[in-house]
Amino acid sequence: MKERGIAVWEKYVRKVTPYVPGEQPENNNILKLNTNENPYPPSSYVKKAMEEISDEQLRLYPDPRAGLLVKAIANHYGLKEEQIFPGVGSDDVLAMCFLTFFQSEKPIFFPDITYSFYEVWANLYRIPYEKKPLGEKFQIYPKDYFGENGGIIFPNPNAPTGIFLPLKEVEEIVEKNKDVIVIIDEAYIDFGGQTALPLVEKYDNLLVVHTFSKSRAMAGARIGFAMGDPKLIHYLNDVKFSFNSYTLGISSLIAGAKAMEDNGYFFKTTEKIKNTREWTKRELKKLGFSFPDSMGNFVFASHEKYRAEDIFIHLKENNIYVRHFQQPKVDNYLRITIGTKDQMEKLMDCLDQFIR
Numbered sequence: 001m002k003e004r005g006i007a008v009w010e011k012y013v014r015k016v017t018p019y020v021p022g023e024q025p026e027n028n029n030i031l032k033l034n035t036n037e038n039p040y041p042p043s044s045y046v047k048k049a050m051e052e053i054s055d056e057q058l059r060l061y062p063d064p065r066a067g068l069l070v071k072a073i074a075n076h077y078g079l080k081e082e083q084i085f086p087g088v089g090s091d092d093v094l095a096m097c098f099l100t101f102f103q104s105e106k107p108i109f110f111p112d113i114t115y116s117f118y119e120v121w122a123n124l125y126r127i128p129y130e131k132k133p134l135g136e137k138f139q140i141y142p143k144d145y146f147g148e149n150g151g152i153i154f155p156n157p158n159a160p161t162g163i164f165l166p167l168k169e170v171e172e173i174v175e176k177n178k179d180v181i182v183i184i185d186e187a188y189i190d191f192g193g194q195t196a197l198p199l200v201e202k203y204d205n206l207l208v209v210h211t212f213s214k215s216r217a218m219a220g221a222r223i224g225f226a227m228g229d230p231k232l233i234h235y236l237n238d239v240k241f242s243f244n245s246y247t248l249g250i251s252s253l254i255a256g257a258k259a260m261e262d263n264g265y266f267f268k269t270t271e272k273i274k275n276t277r278e279w280t281k282r283e284l285k286k287l288g289f290s291f292p293d294s295m296g297n298f299v300f301a302s303h304e305k306y307r308a309e310d311i312f313i314h315l316k317e318n319n320i321y322v323r324h325f326q327q328p329k330v331d332n333y334l335r336i337t338i339g340t341k342d343q344m345e346k347l348m349d350c351l352d353q354f355i356r
């Protein structure tokens with residue numbers, strides 16, 4: 001049956017405006033600085049362990065609690081296994097958190113300029129929300145988050161600005177919101193700033209979410225995890241086991257556990273990225289760009305004379321991909337992922353050609 005040319009069943013379809021991920025081009029000649037991936041390979045421990053996966057391990061379902069990975073994460077951070085909830089990237093973990101903890105009729109709060117998936121999940125799960133405008137310099141005002149709400153989430157450092165909110169102010173937000181769950185999305189924390197992780201022992205309403213996609217160079221393995229009070233983790237597991245019990249595959253479990261053991265490599269590569277980021281900031285400044293002081297593996301830059309979109313097109317024509325958001329307040333900015341020093345030099349040459 002049709003009503004006004006539209007099939008009746010369409011009335012009952014869940015309609016959503018999906019999140020738009022950055023482009024993943026197939027062409028290998030592209031300098032990819034658009035999705036905040038790590039330019040270095042993962043730890044050599046990872047590949048070696050993956051080569052040793054047995055037929056038996058592939059034949060069977062993986063451990064639905066991802067014990068191997070959870071144990072490695074717990075050891076690394078000095079937590080109990082009951083304080084960790086793993087998932088298929090932090091996107092999966094965050095989606096489960098929205099579904100589990102944001103059940104109030106009051107709106108959840110998050111910044112107006114932030115990881116755009118928050119709004120998508122809120123719409124998908126029909127969670128009321130209120131976006132809190134950032135300040136003129138893209139700063140988060142903790143006071144904005146003190147009013148009545150159904151939960152709070154923000155990234156620290158924030159994305160795509162890279163601005164880090166000092167731990168004291170993060171704690172103030174958690175302290176003032178003890179009746180709801182506060183989620184700190186620390187996808188980029190390993191590149192600077194100070195983690196809120198020690199606060200999980202003090203506040204049973206706090207969840208800190210990390211990912212293997214950035215600092216551990218494993219976006220392809222899809223591993224993320226939340227850390228918090230065992231009661232929160234228990235509730236998350238109940239929802240997860242009502243949704244999909246076998247989330248992480250065996251190769252991701254093994255790869256993730258191995259990566260966690262290689263601290264030396266982790267520190268070496270994150271330090272390199274931090275140094276290249278600071279070099280990139282100095283070079284961008286010389287070319288007339290300005291940007292907030294990013295603590296992430298990216299810089300959010302705007303040019304005094306040239307439109308971000310025009311620079312974006314010029315870079316793309318030269319096979320350099322960065323991210324441009326067609327969104328009010330930020331449409332004159334480019335989010336540029338920090339690559340290797342060589343890659344950033346290439347970017348500077350290309351920007352120089354355009355600006356000169």
Ligand code: PMP
Nearest residue numbers: 089090091115155159187211213
């Ligand atoms: N949070 C933030 C702030 C991000 O930028 C991203 C990456 N797009 C994620 C979470 C999700 O990362 P992943 O699912 O790869 O762990």
